[in-house]
Amino acid sequence: MIAIIDYGVGNLFSLHSSLKKVGAETIVTSNAQVIKNADKILLPGVGAFEDAVKKLRNSGLDEVVKAEVKKGKYLMGICLGMQMLFEKSYEYGEHEGLGLLKGGVVPMKGYIDDSLKVPHIGWNALHYQKPHFLFKDCKENDCVYFVHSYFASNCADSVIATAEYGKELTAAVAKDNVLGCQFHPEKSGDVGLKILKAFCEA
Amino acid sequence: MITKRIIPCLDVKDGKVVKGVNFEGLRDVASPIDLARYYSDNGADELVFYDITASAEGRALFTDVLREVAKTVFIPLTVGGGIRGVADFERVLTCGADKVSVNSGAIANPALIQEAAKKYGDQCVVISADIKRVNGAFHVFAKGGREDTGMEAIEWIKRCVGEGAGEVVVNSMDTDGVKKGFDIELLKKVCDAVDVPVIASGGAGSQQHFIDLFQQVPTIDAGLAASVFHFGEIAIPDLKKTLASNGILVRL
Numbered sequence: 001m002i003a004i005i006d007y008g009v010g011n012l013f014s015l016h017s018s019l020k021k022v023g024a025e026t027i028v029t030s031n032a033q034v035i036k037n038a039d040k041i042l043l044p045g046v047g048a049f050e051d052a053v054k055k056l057r058n059s060g061l062d063e064v065v066k067a068e069v070k071k072g073k074y075l076m077g078i079c080l081g082m083q084m085l086f087e088k089s090y091e092y093g094e095h096e097g098l099g100l101l102k103g104g105v106v107p108m109k110g111y112i113d114d115s116l117k118v119p120h121i122g123w124n125a126l127h128y129q130k131p132h133f134l135f136k137d138c139k140e141n142d143c144v145y146f147v148h149s150y151f152a153s154n155c156a157d158s159v160i161a162t163a164e165y166g167k168e169l170t171a172a173v174a175k176d177n178v179l180g181c182q183f184h185p186e187k188s189g190d191v192g193l194k195i196l197k198a199f200c201e202a
Numbered sequence: 203m204i205t206k207r208i209i210p211c212l213d214v215k216d217g218k219v220v221k222g223v224n225f226e227g228l229r230d231v232a233s234p235i236d237l238a239r240y241y242s243d244n245g246a247d248e249l250v251f252y253d254i255t256a257s258a259e260g261r262a263l264f265t266d267v268l269r270e271v272a273k274t275v276f277i278p279l280t281v282g283g284g285i286r287g288v289a290d291f292e293r294v295l296t297c298g299a300d301k302v303s304v305n306s307g308a309i310a311n312p313a314l315i316q317e318a319a320k321k322y323g324d325q326c327v328v329i330s331a332d333i334k335r336v337n338g339a340f341h342v343f344a345k346g347g348r349e350d351t352g353m354e355a356i357e358w359i360k361r362c363v364g365e366g367a368g369e370v371v372v373n374s375m376d377t378d379g380v381k382k383g384f385d386i387e388l389l390k391k392v393c394d395a396v397d398v399p400v401i402a403s404g405g406a407g408s409q410q411h412f413i414d415l416f417q418q419v420p421t422i423d424a425g426l427a428a429s430v431f432h433f434g435e436i437a438i439p440d441l442k443k444t445l446a447s448n449g450i451l452v453r454l
Contacts, residue, residue, distance in 0.1 A: 011295050011296065011298070011300075013269075013272055013296065013297070013298045014272055014276065014298055014300070017272060017273045017274075017276075017298070018276050020273075021274070021276070046323060046325075047322075047323050048323075117397055117398060117399060117423075118397075119324070119325055119368065120204065121204075121325065121368075121369070121399050121423075122204045122205060122207055122247075122399070122423065122424075123204065123205045123207065123247055123453040124203065124204050124205065125203075125205075143205060143453040145277070145278060146204075147325045164203055165203065165204060186276055187276060187277060187278050187300065188276070188277075189242065189276055189277050192276060193276060
């Protein structure tokens with residue numbers, strides 16, 4: 001059973017549907033006991049970092065997630081959910097993340113060329129930095145769907161894939177049982193479904 | 203680098219796909235659910251659904267269709283038509299839409315853009331504008347192209363982006379349905395005026411028109427069309443191969 005954490009941020013309909021599509025037993029939940037009983041955890045998220053991390057903390061589920069990760073359970077963050085795995089975000093101020101991965105989340109503006117549009121929206125190719133089971137069924141240059149204005153930086157020890165948008169941007173991370181995708185696998189067609197399936201089967 | 207997007211557009215009325223030629227003469231094509239799945243399996247980068255129903259029954263039918271599509275199609279879905287308030291955003295987002303496109307609703311109430319952008323994020327709010335030349339100026343039209351608002355189009359789009367719209371769909375009424383190519387002049391003006399993604403709509407009749415679009419307006423992000431895709435005049439996998447062989451970056 002895979003628990004999709006529902007802490008009042010974003011729309012979980014597509015993520016839930018995509019996991020059903022790859023044959024995973026999935027539950028959307030805000031119940032600590034259900035999360036504890038699950039085999040794996042997915043942390044979704046859209047919107048602003050500060051608001052999302054506050055909602056997660058207020059729900060008390062941040063501690064539940066951290067405790068389950070400590071026990072060795074797989075956790076994957078998606079989009080803002082991935083960004084929350086890091087120590088800090090510099091989106092409108094400075095905010096503490098869950099601190100499960102080393103690094104910080106910083107704005108693209110000022111880092112990439114001024115002529116490029118921000119947010120980085122659309123399909124971009126994955127460049128694998130390290131072999132990882134998430135991409136076992138993917139090919140070089142497979143495209144996935146991104147929507148974001150901030151990206152994870154100073155995270156060399158966890159980066160497993162990047163996407164090129166003026167510069168290399170962190171696209172996916174993994175450190176032991178903590179994984180994350182900046183892109184939306186649930187909106188990335190067949191490639192995204194392959195990635196979700198690989199996570200479910202891990 | 204980010205790829206140029208090819209987007210089929212599905213006009214839905216009473217649960218079925220229709221396409222208006224110059225906004226009139228609607229005819230049935232197929233089940234939106236079947237068509238959406240077909241496009242997703244055949245290289246579409248995103249789908250746009252316009253609900254052109256006026257009745258409450260039709261609206262409920264539309265959200266049923268949307269929910270079914272979102273259960274089996276895993277590419278971005280943009281939904282428009284009849285979006286008047288934040289409650290309409292909520293209605294379609296909970297049924298699986300990723301982005302919501304506003305047109306007449308924003309003309310009637312420009313504050314809607316900011317309200318929705320604050321609640322759901324800029325990336326969720328798409329401003330769609332029907333634009334036509336009137337006495338040498340570009341005017342915004344409301345109500346499915348039936349009413350000239352008198353507003354200058356570029357200023358209107360800039361205002362909407364300033365309020366928080368994260369993407370722009372430019373539908374040229376002068377080129378729509380004519381199949382003689384996209385409205386390059388208008389699209390260049392819009393791309394120069396805003397720094398959010400711009401989607402070109404209206405006028406696609408051949409693969410060459412998409413090549414012209416992406417070569418002549420390099421900052422355009424996507425090309426949208428309906429009938430040329432629905433009637434099989436252009437197959438998206440062929441189109442993408444042609445674009446790639448012309449040096450245009452696409453997702454293959």
